[in-house]
Amino acid sequence: MKVFKFGGASVKDANAVKNVAKIVRLFEGEKLGIVISAMGKTTNAMESIVDALCKRDEESFHALVSERKSFHLTIMNELFGDKTLNIFDEVNTVFSELSAKFSDPIPDNFDFEYDQIVSLGEVLSTKIVTAFLNTSGLKAGWADARTLIKTDRKYREAEVDWTTTEERFHTDFLPRLEQKDMLITQGFMGYTSEGFTTTLGREGSDFTAGILAYCCNAESVTIWKDVPGMLNADPKWFDNTIKLDKISFKEAIELSYYGASVIHPKTLKPLKNKSIPLYVKSFIHPENDGTMIQSSTSQDHLIPSFIFKMDQILFSFTPKDFSFIVEKNLSDIFDRLAKVDAKINLMQNTALNFSILLDEKKVDVDAILELFEDSYEIRYNAGLELVTIRHYDQQTIERVTVDKEVLLEQKTRETARLIVRQNVAI
Ligand code: ASP
Ligand code: MG
Numbered sequence: 178m179k180v181f182k183f184g185g186a187s188v189k190d191a192n193a194v195k196n197v198a199k200i201v202r203l204f205e206g207e208k209l210g211i212v213i214s215a216m217g218k219t220t221n222a223m224e225s226i227v228d229a230l231c232k233r234d235e236e237s238f239h240a241l242v243s244e245r246k247s248f249h250l251t252i253m254n255e256l257f258g259d260k261t262l263n264i265f266d267e268v269n270t271v272f273s274e275l276s277a278k279f280s281d282p283i284p285d286n287f288d289f290e291y292d293q294i295v296s297l298g299e300v301l302s303t304k305i306v307t308a309f310l311n312t313s314g315l316k317a318g319w320a321d322a323r324t325l326i327k328t329d330r331k332y333r334e335a336e337v338d339w340t341t342t343e344e345r346f347h348t349d350f351l352p353r354l355e356q357k358d359m360l361i362t363q364g365f366m367g368y369t370s371e372g373f374t375t376t377l378g379r380e381g382s383d384f385t386a387g388i389l390a391y392c393c394n395a396e397s398v399t400i401w402k403d404v405p406g407m408l409n410a411d412p413k414w415f416d417n418t419i420k421l422d423k424i425s426f427k428e429a430i431e432l433s434y435y436g437a438s439v440i441h442p443k444t445l446k447p448l449k450n451k452s453i454p455l456y457v458k459s460f461i462h463p464e465n466d467g468t469m470i471q472s473s474t475s476q477d478h479l480i481p482s483f484i485f486k487m488d489q490i491l492f493s494f495t496p497k498d499f500s501f502i503v504e505k506n507l508s509d510i511f512d513r514l515a516k517v518d519a520k521i522n523l524m525q526n527t528a529l530n531f532s533i534l535l536d537e538k539k540v541d542v543d544a545i546l547e548l549f550e551d552s553y554e555i556r557y558n559a560g561l562e563l564v565t566i567r568h569y570d571q572q573t574i575e576r577v578t579v580d581k582e583v584l585l586e587q588k589t590r591e592t593a594r595l596i597v598r599q600n601v602a603i
Contacts, residue, residue, distance in 0.1 A: 181210070213363065335369075485564055582599075
């Protein structure tokens with residue numbers, strides 16, 4: 178069995194859905210497990226619906242629900258000539274139930290409510306795509322991730338119960354796949370032992386593909402995307418990007434750790450554990466090779482990769498009592514940072530100074546100043562960029578530091594990290 182994952186962009190309108198059918202047809206004779214995300218920007222829209230519901234903003238709530246309903250109906254009207262098909266009733270039911278939620282008692286657990294509602298995006302997309310594949314003559318079944326992927330109760334960031342999930346795939350998914358050519362399931366969600374829906378964190382559909390492949394011992398996973406594969410930099414920041422043909426799991430994990438956003442970071446571990454290769458391929462040119470992620474590290478060093486994080490802020494702490502930065506100070510600094518839930522992108526120390534780099538948009542500068550000012554002198558610099566280069570050489574460093582001032586540089590054998598600031602003309 179092969180596992181495919183189609184993200185929101187690959188099912189964003191009727192033509193995109195038709196393209197999915199075209200791609201799966203290329204694999205006639207194979208058994209496919211297919212994971213699909215919500216259509217287009219539906220997850221964001223569903224988030225706004227939950228917000229409106231929890232804020233008791235009735236007008237926005239109903240406006241947003243009807244906007245999402247017509248978005249899906251527009252796609253369906255284009256996909257299905259026969260308006261009496263069951264799928265129309267199914268989709269209408271999902272939206273009537275969603276609409277009716279406004280009359281329920283006021284939700285007291287936002288995260289719980291979020292998961293019950295936001296997950297409907299994937300329920301809708303998988304139902305529509307399955308119906309379309311069937312009307313196009315393919316033998317596709319619908320599988321409910323809310324009975325397959327068992328999780329804990331950490332709503333919005335649920336952890337998978339691997340043992341039960343693997344069992345569920347063996348007793349419920351694989352036997353059903355015997356009867357069909359493909360089974361379509363929802364990305365990014367699971368269920369608790371009480372039968373409530375959970376989600377696995379934003380952009381978690383890749384991870385679902387990893388879970389499915391792991392549990393069913395799939396032959397490979399393919400993530401179909403609107404890019405030719407994994408590139409060595411984000412084209413948004415870089416001209417002349419190069420596609421990485423073949424990299425190791427280890428390299429892909431490193432790249433996603435530093436911020437490359439092509440694959441959800443949790444996806445790779447289950448695949449690596451069972452040596453299941455992952456392909457990232459273009460849904461526009463499915464015949465092209467894309468990127469293969471697998472166990473061998475032999476080609477990792479061939480092409481340098483660049484990862485840019487913008488809007489960074491660098492804090493430096495110096496103990497007021499002039500004590501050295503040693504373990505005692507460090508644990509005090511980390512304890513304080515944990516209180517503001519700071520996610521550190523880079524850190525460095527000298528005898529009297531400890532520096533950390535954070536995402537500017539995720540920190541409350543005043544809260545940090547207040548938290549540290551009793552014992553530390555604090556300085557900070559905002560508006561910085563963090564550049565990470567994997568498999569760097571001097572030339573690549575020069576390339577990214579043209580017209581830039583380097584504030585800090587860290588190098589290991591394989592990775593260079595630079596905090597830079599755009600030179601301001603005087
Ligand atoms: N639809 C979910 C999201 O947009 C999951 C995913 O697309 O991976 O976050
Ligand atoms: Mg998405």
